[in-house]
Amino acid sequence: MAIKKVCVIGSGTMGSGIAQVSAQAGYETTMVDVKQEFLDRGMSTIKKSLGKFVEKEKIKQEEMNKALARLHTSIDMENAAKDADYVIEAVFERAEVKLPIFVQLEEICPTETILASNTSGIPVSLLASATKRPNKVIGTHFMNPVPLMKGVEIVKSLLTSEETLKVSLDFVNSLGKETVVVKDSPGFVTNRIVTLVFNEAAKLLEENLASIEDIDKIEKLSHNWPMGPFELADMVGIDVVVDLLEGIYQQTGWERYKPAPLLKRMVEIGYTGRKVGKGFYQLFG
Ligand SMILES: NC(=O)c1ccc[n+]([C@@H]2O[C@H](COP(=O)([O-])OP(=O)(O)OC[C@H]3O[C@@H](n4cnc5c(N)ncnc54)[C@H](O)[C@@H]3O)[C@@H](O)[C@H]2O)c1
Incomplete structure:
Protein backbone atom coordinates (compact mmCIF):
# COMPACT_ATOMS: atom_id res chain seq x y z
CA MET A 1 0.00 0.00 0.00
CA ASP A 184 -0.10 -3.27 23.71
CA SER A 185 0.14 -2.87 27.50
CA PRO A 186 -0.33 0.14 29.82
CA GLY A 187 2.47 2.67 29.29
CA PHE A 188 4.15 0.37 26.76
CA VAL A 189 7.91 0.24 27.50
CA THR A 190 9.12 3.85 27.48
CA ASN A 191 6.45 5.26 29.77
CA ARG A 192 6.49 2.34 32.21
CA ILE A 193 10.01 3.55 32.99
CA VAL A 194 10.09 7.32 32.55
CA THR A 195 6.86 8.06 34.46
CA LEU A 196 8.34 6.44 37.56
CA VAL A 197 11.36 8.73 37.26
CA PHE A 198 9.07 11.81 37.14
CA ASN A 199 6.99 10.54 40.05
CA GLU A 200 9.97 9.76 42.25
CA ALA A 201 11.67 13.09 41.44
CA ALA A 202 8.49 14.94 42.49
CA LYS A 203 8.40 12.95 45.74
CA LEU A 204 12.04 13.85 46.44
CA LEU A 205 11.18 17.52 45.98
CA GLU A 206 8.14 17.21 48.25
CA GLU A 207 10.39 15.65 50.89
CA ASN A 208 12.85 18.55 50.47
CA LEU A 209 15.72 16.16 49.89
CA ALA A 210 17.47 18.50 47.45
CA SER A 211 16.73 21.43 45.16
CA ILE A 212 15.42 20.79 41.66
CA GLU A 213 18.69 22.11 40.22
CA ASP A 214 20.66 19.63 42.33
CA ILE A 215 18.37 16.71 41.55
CA ASP A 216 18.70 17.43 37.83
CA LYS A 217 22.44 18.06 38.13
CA ILE A 218 23.25 14.83 39.95
CA GLU A 219 21.21 12.72 37.53
CA LYS A 220 22.89 14.32 34.51
CA LEU A 221 26.37 13.93 35.97
CA SER A 222 25.83 10.46 37.40
CA HIS A 223 23.90 8.70 34.67
CA ASN A 224 24.93 10.65 31.61
CA TRP A 225 21.38 11.91 31.05
CA PRO A 226 21.20 14.92 28.72
CA MET A 227 18.38 16.38 30.85
CA GLY A 228 17.38 15.99 34.48
CA PRO A 229 13.90 14.73 35.47
CA PHE A 230 12.50 18.22 36.11
CA GLU A 231 13.88 19.69 32.89
CA LEU A 232 12.37 16.76 31.02
CA ALA A 233 9.00 17.02 32.84
CA ASP A 234 8.82 20.74 31.98
CA MET A 235 9.48 19.85 28.34
CA VAL A 236 7.04 16.91 28.16
CA GLY A 237 4.26 18.82 29.97
CA ILE A 238 3.34 18.12 33.60
CA ASP A 239 -0.32 17.59 32.65
CA VAL A 240 0.85 14.94 30.17
CA VAL A 241 2.94 13.30 32.93
CA VAL A 242 -0.07 13.19 35.29
CA ASP A 243 -2.33 11.79 32.56
CA LEU A 244 0.24 9.10 31.82
CA LEU A 245 0.63 8.08 35.46
CA GLU A 246 -3.16 8.12 36.01
CA GLY A 247 -3.64 6.01 32.89
CA ILE A 248 -1.19 3.32 33.96
CA TYR A 249 -2.45 3.42 37.56
CA GLN A 250 -6.09 3.06 36.51
CA GLN A 251 -5.31 0.18 34.19
CA THR A 252 -3.04 -1.76 36.56
CA GLY A 253 -3.78 -0.59 40.11
CA TRP A 254 -0.03 -0.45 40.75
CA GLU A 255 0.49 2.03 43.61
CA ARG A 256 3.87 3.19 42.30
CA TYR A 257 2.07 4.85 39.36
CA LYS A 258 -0.25 6.92 41.59
CA PRO A 259 0.71 10.52 40.68
CA ALA A 260 2.68 12.33 43.42
CA PRO A 261 0.42 15.02 44.96
CA LEU A 262 2.89 17.72 43.89
CA LEU A 263 2.44 16.80 40.21
CA LYS A 264 -1.32 17.19 40.56
CA ARG A 265 -0.96 20.54 42.36
CA MET A 266 1.26 21.81 39.51
CA VAL A 267 -1.49 21.01 36.99
CA GLU A 268 -4.21 22.56 39.17
CA ILE A 269 -2.35 25.89 39.33
CA GLY A 270 -1.65 25.83 35.59
CA TYR A 271 2.11 25.24 35.85
CA THR A 272 2.18 22.60 33.15
CA GLY A 273 5.67 23.28 31.80
CA ARG A 274 7.46 24.91 28.91
CA LYS A 275 4.44 25.04 26.58
CA VAL A 276 2.77 27.60 28.89
CA GLY A 277 6.04 29.22 29.97
CA LYS A 278 5.75 28.06 33.58
CA GLY A 279 6.67 24.77 35.19
CA PHE A 280 8.94 23.33 37.87
CA TYR A 281 11.75 25.76 37.18
CA GLN A 282 9.53 28.87 37.46
CA LEU A 283 8.03 27.69 40.76
CA PHE A 284 10.98 26.06 42.48
CA GLY A 285 14.06 27.16 40.49
N1 LIG B 1 4.20 15.70 25.14
C1 LIG B 1 4.98 14.64 25.04
O1 LIG B 1 6.17 14.66 25.41
C2 LIG B 1 4.45 13.36 24.42
C3 LIG B 1 5.37 12.37 24.05
C4 LIG B 1 4.89 11.21 23.41
C5 LIG B 1 3.53 11.05 23.22
N2 LIG B 1 2.66 12.02 23.63
C6 LIG B 1 1.23 11.80 23.38
O2 LIG B 1 0.86 12.53 22.22
C7 LIG B 1 -0.51 12.94 22.34
C8 LIG B 1 -0.59 14.45 22.20
O3 LIG B 1 0.18 15.02 23.24
P1 LIG B 1 0.71 16.53 23.14
O4 LIG B 1 1.77 16.67 24.18
O5 LIG B 1 0.98 16.88 21.73
O6 LIG B 1 -0.61 17.32 23.63
P2 LIG B 1 -0.93 18.88 23.47
O7 LIG B 1 -1.79 19.23 24.62
O8 LIG B 1 0.31 19.67 23.21
O9 LIG B 1 -1.79 18.92 22.08
C9 LIG B 1 -3.02 18.27 21.91
C10 LIG B 1 -3.75 18.98 20.78
O10 LIG B 1 -4.92 18.20 20.43
C11 LIG B 1 -5.94 19.14 20.11
N3 LIG B 1 -7.25 18.48 20.18
C12 LIG B 1 -7.97 18.14 21.28
N4 LIG B 1 -9.13 17.56 20.92
C13 LIG B 1 -9.15 17.53 19.56
C14 LIG B 1 -10.08 17.09 18.59
N5 LIG B 1 -11.22 16.53 18.95
N6 LIG B 1 -9.76 17.23 17.28
C15 LIG B 1 -8.60 17.79 16.89
N7 LIG B 1 -7.68 18.25 17.78
C16 LIG B 1 -7.95 18.12 19.09
C17 LIG B 1 -5.77 20.25 21.13
O11 LIG B 1 -6.43 21.43 20.75
C18 LIG B 1 -4.24 20.39 21.16
O12 LIG B 1 -3.78 21.32 20.20
C19 LIG B 1 -1.01 12.41 23.68
O13 LIG B 1 -1.64 11.18 23.48
C20 LIG B 1 0.28 12.26 24.47
O14 LIG B 1 0.20 11.30 25.51
C21 LIG B 1 3.09 13.18 24.23
Whole structure:
Protein backbone atom coordinates (compact mmCIF):
# COMPACT_ATOMS: atom_id res chain seq x y z
CA MET A 1 0.00 0.00 0.00
CA ALA A 2 1.52 3.32 -1.10
CA ILE A 3 1.10 6.22 1.30
CA LYS A 4 0.74 9.64 -0.29
CA LYS A 5 -1.57 11.60 1.97
CA VAL A 6 -1.15 11.83 5.72
CA CYS A 7 -3.55 13.41 8.17
CA VAL A 8 -2.45 14.34 11.70
CA ILE A 9 -5.20 15.03 14.25
CA GLY A 10 -4.03 17.51 16.90
CA SER A 11 -1.49 20.28 16.34
CA GLY A 12 0.05 20.48 19.80
CA THR A 13 3.55 19.50 20.90
CA MET A 14 3.44 16.10 19.20
CA GLY A 15 1.00 16.62 16.33
CA SER A 16 2.97 19.58 14.96
CA GLY A 17 6.22 17.61 15.18
CA ILE A 18 4.73 14.57 13.45
CA ALA A 19 3.21 16.74 10.71
CA GLN A 20 6.58 18.43 10.22
CA VAL A 21 8.59 15.21 9.75
CA SER A 22 5.87 13.79 7.52
CA ALA A 23 5.94 16.85 5.23
CA GLN A 24 9.74 16.87 5.27
CA ALA A 25 9.72 13.23 4.13
CA GLY A 26 7.62 14.15 1.08
CA TYR A 27 4.04 13.32 2.15
CA GLU A 28 1.16 15.71 1.52
CA THR A 29 0.21 16.32 5.15
CA THR A 30 -2.81 17.96 6.71
CA MET A 31 -2.84 18.91 10.37
CA VAL A 32 -6.25 19.14 12.05
CA ASP A 33 -7.26 20.87 15.28
CA VAL A 34 -10.42 22.28 16.82
CA LYS A 35 -9.48 25.97 16.47
CA GLN A 36 -7.55 27.93 13.83
CA GLU A 37 -5.47 29.60 16.55
CA PHE A 38 -4.17 26.17 17.66
CA LEU A 39 -3.24 25.38 14.05
CA ASP A 40 -1.48 28.74 13.73
CA ARG A 41 0.49 27.98 16.90
CA GLY A 42 1.40 24.54 15.49
CA MET A 43 2.51 26.07 12.17
CA SER A 44 4.61 28.67 13.96
CA THR A 45 6.35 25.88 15.97
CA ILE A 46 7.04 24.03 12.72
CA LYS A 47 8.44 27.13 10.99
CA LYS A 48 10.70 27.82 13.98
CA SER A 49 11.95 24.23 14.00
CA LEU A 50 12.61 24.12 10.25
CA GLY A 51 14.28 27.55 10.48
CA LYS A 52 16.71 26.19 13.09
CA PHE A 53 17.56 23.25 10.81
CA VAL A 54 18.31 25.75 8.01
CA GLU A 55 20.39 27.94 10.35
CA LYS A 56 22.45 24.93 11.44
CA GLU A 57 22.79 23.91 7.78
CA LYS A 58 21.10 20.55 8.40
CA ILE A 59 18.65 21.29 5.58
CA LYS A 60 18.58 23.80 2.73
CA GLN A 61 16.13 26.73 2.60
CA GLU A 62 14.60 25.10 -0.48
CA GLU A 63 13.82 21.90 1.49
CA MET A 64 12.13 24.00 4.16
CA ASN A 65 10.02 25.75 1.53
CA LYS A 66 9.06 22.43 -0.06
CA ALA A 67 8.10 20.92 3.31
CA LEU A 68 5.93 23.95 4.10
CA ALA A 69 4.26 23.72 0.69
CA ARG A 70 3.25 20.11 1.48
CA LEU A 71 1.74 21.12 4.83
CA HIS A 72 -1.92 22.05 5.09
CA THR A 73 -4.13 22.87 8.07
CA SER A 74 -7.82 22.38 8.67
CA ILE A 75 -10.45 22.61 11.39
CA ASP A 76 -12.64 20.30 9.32
CA MET A 77 -11.58 16.74 10.14
CA GLU A 78 -14.03 15.22 7.68
CA ASN A 79 -12.58 17.11 4.75
CA ALA A 80 -9.00 16.58 5.86
CA ALA A 81 -9.21 12.84 6.54
CA LYS A 82 -11.56 11.69 3.78
CA ASP A 83 -8.80 10.82 1.32
CA ALA A 84 -5.92 10.21 3.74
CA ASP A 85 -3.93 6.99 3.40
CA TYR A 86 -2.51 7.21 6.90
CA VAL A 87 -4.03 9.06 9.87
CA ILE A 88 -2.16 9.73 13.11
CA GLU A 89 -4.18 10.92 16.07
CA ALA A 90 -2.23 13.09 18.57
CA VAL A 91 -4.87 14.75 20.78
CA PHE A 92 -5.01 14.87 24.60
CA GLU A 93 -4.08 11.67 26.44
CA ARG A 94 -7.67 10.95 27.49
CA ALA A 95 -9.69 8.02 26.22
CA GLU A 96 -12.86 10.13 26.27
CA VAL A 97 -11.24 12.59 23.82
CA LYS A 98 -9.59 9.98 21.59
CA LEU A 99 -12.46 7.49 21.27
CA PRO A 100 -14.96 9.82 19.52
CA ILE A 101 -12.23 10.68 17.02
CA PHE A 102 -11.76 7.02 16.12
CA VAL A 103 -15.54 6.65 15.78
CA GLN A 104 -15.57 9.59 13.35
CA LEU A 105 -12.48 8.42 11.44
CA GLU A 106 -14.16 5.05 10.90
CA GLU A 107 -17.03 6.88 9.17
CA ILE A 108 -14.88 9.34 7.24
CA CYS A 109 -11.90 7.35 5.97
CA PRO A 110 -11.76 4.82 3.14
CA THR A 111 -11.70 1.23 4.44
CA GLU A 112 -8.02 0.77 3.57
CA THR A 113 -6.83 3.82 5.59
CA ILE A 114 -4.63 2.94 8.55
CA LEU A 115 -5.59 4.68 11.79
CA ALA A 116 -2.63 5.23 14.10
CA SER A 117 -2.49 6.82 17.53
CA ASN A 118 0.39 8.61 19.18
CA THR A 119 -1.01 7.60 22.58
CA SER A 120 1.56 7.22 25.32
CA GLY A 121 -0.30 4.52 27.14
CA ILE A 122 -4.01 4.17 26.34
CA PRO A 123 -4.54 0.62 25.03
CA VAL A 124 -4.49 0.56 21.23
CA SER A 125 -7.09 -2.21 21.40
CA LEU A 126 -9.47 0.16 23.21
CA LEU A 127 -9.09 2.77 20.44
CA ALA A 128 -9.49 0.00 17.84
CA SER A 129 -12.74 -1.10 19.48
CA ALA A 130 -14.29 2.21 18.37
CA THR A 131 -13.80 1.16 14.74
CA LYS A 132 -14.85 -1.65 12.45
CA ARG A 133 -11.24 -2.12 11.33
CA PRO A 134 -9.28 -3.14 14.46
CA ASN A 135 -6.73 -4.84 12.18
CA LYS A 136 -5.87 -1.41 10.74
CA VAL A 137 -5.37 0.36 14.08
CA ILE A 138 -1.86 0.67 15.53
CA GLY A 139 0.17 2.78 17.95
CA THR A 140 2.96 4.99 16.60
CA HIS A 141 4.47 6.48 19.72
CA PHE A 142 6.77 9.28 18.61
CA MET A 143 9.04 10.98 21.15
CA ASN A 144 9.34 14.64 22.07
CA PRO A 145 10.71 16.72 20.30
CA VAL A 146 9.67 14.72 17.25
CA PRO A 147 11.99 16.36 14.68
CA LEU A 148 15.02 15.50 16.85
CA MET A 149 14.25 12.20 18.57
CA LYS A 150 15.12 9.09 16.62
CA GLY A 151 13.03 6.45 18.39
CA VAL A 152 9.40 5.50 17.76
CA GLU A 153 7.65 2.77 19.73
CA ILE A 154 5.32 0.85 17.44
CA VAL A 155 2.46 -0.69 19.40
CA LYS A 156 0.83 -3.77 17.93
CA SER A 157 -2.45 -4.75 19.52
CA LEU A 158 -3.70 -8.34 19.55
CA LEU A 159 -5.75 -7.50 16.46
CA THR A 160 -3.31 -5.31 14.47
CA SER A 161 -2.57 -7.14 11.21
CA GLU A 162 0.92 -7.97 9.97
CA GLU A 163 0.18 -5.85 6.87
CA THR A 164 -0.69 -2.80 9.02
CA LEU A 165 2.48 -3.37 11.03
CA LYS A 166 4.63 -3.61 7.89
CA VAL A 167 3.14 -0.51 6.26
CA SER A 168 3.53 1.41 9.53
CA LEU A 169 7.16 0.35 10.02
CA ASP A 170 7.98 1.35 6.42
CA PHE A 171 6.18 4.68 6.83
CA VAL A 172 7.82 5.58 10.16
CA ASN A 173 11.25 4.48 8.89
CA SER A 174 10.72 6.70 5.82
CA LEU A 175 10.49 9.65 8.25
CA GLY A 176 14.09 8.94 9.28
CA LYS A 177 13.08 7.25 12.52
CA GLU A 178 14.09 3.95 14.10
CA THR A 179 11.41 1.66 15.43
CA VAL A 180 10.91 -0.89 18.19
CA VAL A 181 7.76 -3.04 18.17
CA VAL A 182 6.16 -3.54 21.58
CA LYS A 183 3.03 -5.22 22.90
CA ASP A 184 -0.10 -3.27 23.71
CA SER A 185 0.14 -2.87 27.50
CA PRO A 186 -0.33 0.14 29.82
CA GLY A 187 2.47 2.67 29.29
CA PHE A 188 4.15 0.37 26.76
CA VAL A 189 7.91 0.24 27.50
CA THR A 190 9.12 3.85 27.48
CA ASN A 191 6.45 5.26 29.77
CA ARG A 192 6.49 2.34 32.21
CA ILE A 193 10.01 3.55 32.99
CA VAL A 194 10.09 7.32 32.55
CA THR A 195 6.86 8.06 34.46
CA LEU A 196 8.34 6.44 37.56
CA VAL A 197 11.36 8.73 37.26
CA PHE A 198 9.07 11.81 37.14
CA ASN A 199 6.99 10.54 40.05
CA GLU A 200 9.97 9.76 42.25
CA ALA A 201 11.67 13.09 41.44
CA ALA A 202 8.49 14.94 42.49
CA LYS A 203 8.40 12.95 45.74
CA LEU A 204 12.04 13.85 46.44
CA LEU A 205 11.18 17.52 45.98
CA GLU A 206 8.14 17.21 48.25
CA GLU A 207 10.39 15.65 50.89
CA ASN A 208 12.85 18.55 50.47
CA LEU A 209 15.72 16.16 49.89
CA ALA A 210 17.47 18.50 47.45
CA SER A 211 16.73 21.43 45.16
CA ILE A 212 15.42 20.79 41.66
CA GLU A 213 18.69 22.11 40.22
CA ASP A 214 20.66 19.63 42.33
CA ILE A 215 18.37 16.71 41.55
CA ASP A 216 18.70 17.43 37.83
CA LYS A 217 22.44 18.06 38.13
CA ILE A 218 23.25 14.83 39.95
CA GLU A 219 21.21 12.72 37.53
CA LYS A 220 22.89 14.32 34.51
CA LEU A 221 26.37 13.93 35.97
CA SER A 222 25.83 10.46 37.40
CA HIS A 223 23.90 8.70 34.67
CA ASN A 224 24.93 10.65 31.61
CA TRP A 225 21.38 11.91 31.05
CA PRO A 226 21.20 14.92 28.72
CA MET A 227 18.38 16.38 30.85
CA GLY A 228 17.38 15.99 34.48
CA PRO A 229 13.90 14.73 35.47
CA PHE A 230 12.50 18.22 36.11
CA GLU A 231 13.88 19.69 32.89
CA LEU A 232 12.37 16.76 31.02
CA ALA A 233 9.00 17.02 32.84
CA ASP A 234 8.82 20.74 31.98
CA MET A 235 9.48 19.85 28.34
CA VAL A 236 7.04 16.91 28.16
CA GLY A 237 4.26 18.82 29.97
CA ILE A 238 3.34 18.12 33.60
CA ASP A 239 -0.32 17.59 32.65
CA VAL A 240 0.85 14.94 30.17
CA VAL A 241 2.94 13.30 32.93
CA VAL A 242 -0.07 13.19 35.29
CA ASP A 243 -2.33 11.79 32.56
CA LEU A 244 0.24 9.10 31.82
CA LEU A 245 0.63 8.08 35.46
CA GLU A 246 -3.16 8.12 36.01
CA GLY A 247 -3.64 6.01 32.89
CA ILE A 248 -1.19 3.32 33.96
CA TYR A 249 -2.45 3.42 37.56
CA GLN A 250 -6.09 3.06 36.51
CA GLN A 251 -5.31 0.18 34.19
CA THR A 252 -3.04 -1.76 36.56
CA GLY A 253 -3.78 -0.59 40.11
CA TRP A 254 -0.03 -0.45 40.75
CA GLU A 255 0.49 2.03 43.61
CA ARG A 256 3.87 3.19 42.30
CA TYR A 257 2.07 4.85 39.36
CA LYS A 258 -0.25 6.92 41.59
CA PRO A 259 0.71 10.52 40.68
CA ALA A 260 2.68 12.33 43.42
CA PRO A 261 0.42 15.02 44.96
CA LEU A 262 2.89 17.72 43.89
CA LEU A 263 2.44 16.80 40.21
CA LYS A 264 -1.32 17.19 40.56
CA ARG A 265 -0.96 20.54 42.36
CA MET A 266 1.26 21.81 39.51
CA VAL A 267 -1.49 21.01 36.99
CA GLU A 268 -4.21 22.56 39.17
CA ILE A 269 -2.35 25.89 39.33
CA GLY A 270 -1.65 25.83 35.59
CA TYR A 271 2.11 25.24 35.85
CA THR A 272 2.18 22.60 33.15
CA GLY A 273 5.67 23.28 31.80
CA ARG A 274 7.46 24.91 28.91
CA LYS A 275 4.44 25.04 26.58
CA VAL A 276 2.77 27.60 28.89
CA GLY A 277 6.04 29.22 29.97
CA LYS A 278 5.75 28.06 33.58
CA GLY A 279 6.67 24.77 35.19
CA PHE A 280 8.94 23.33 37.87
CA TYR A 281 11.75 25.76 37.18
CA GLN A 282 9.53 28.87 37.46
CA LEU A 283 8.03 27.69 40.76
CA PHE A 284 10.98 26.06 42.48
CA GLY A 285 14.06 27.16 40.49
N1 LIG B 1 4.20 15.70 25.14
C1 LIG B 1 4.98 14.64 25.04
O1 LIG B 1 6.17 14.66 25.41
C2 LIG B 1 4.45 13.36 24.42
C3 LIG B 1 5.37 12.37 24.05
C4 LIG B 1 4.89 11.21 23.41
C5 LIG B 1 3.53 11.05 23.22
N2 LIG B 1 2.66 12.02 23.63
C6 LIG B 1 1.23 11.80 23.38
O2 LIG B 1 0.86 12.53 22.22
C7 LIG B 1 -0.51 12.94 22.34
C8 LIG B 1 -0.59 14.45 22.20
O3 LIG B 1 0.18 15.02 23.24
P1 LIG B 1 0.71 16.53 23.14
O4 LIG B 1 1.77 16.67 24.18
O5 LIG B 1 0.98 16.88 21.73
O6 LIG B 1 -0.61 17.32 23.63
P2 LIG B 1 -0.93 18.88 23.47
O7 LIG B 1 -1.79 19.23 24.62
O8 LIG B 1 0.31 19.67 23.21
O9 LIG B 1 -1.79 18.92 22.08
C9 LIG B 1 -3.02 18.27 21.91
C10 LIG B 1 -3.75 18.98 20.78
O10 LIG B 1 -4.92 18.20 20.43
C11 LIG B 1 -5.94 19.14 20.11
N3 LIG B 1 -7.25 18.48 20.18
C12 LIG B 1 -7.97 18.14 21.28
N4 LIG B 1 -9.13 17.56 20.92
C13 LIG B 1 -9.15 17.53 19.56
C14 LIG B 1 -10.08 17.09 18.59
N5 LIG B 1 -11.22 16.53 18.95
N6 LIG B 1 -9.76 17.23 17.28
C15 LIG B 1 -8.60 17.79 16.89
N7 LIG B 1 -7.68 18.25 17.78
C16 LIG B 1 -7.95 18.12 19.09
C17 LIG B 1 -5.77 20.25 21.13
O11 LIG B 1 -6.43 21.43 20.75
C18 LIG B 1 -4.24 20.39 21.16
O12 LIG B 1 -3.78 21.32 20.20
C19 LIG B 1 -1.01 12.41 23.68
O13 LIG B 1 -1.64 11.18 23.48
C20 LIG B 1 0.28 12.26 24.47
O14 LIG B 1 0.20 11.30 25.51
C21 LIG B 1 3.09 13.18 24.23
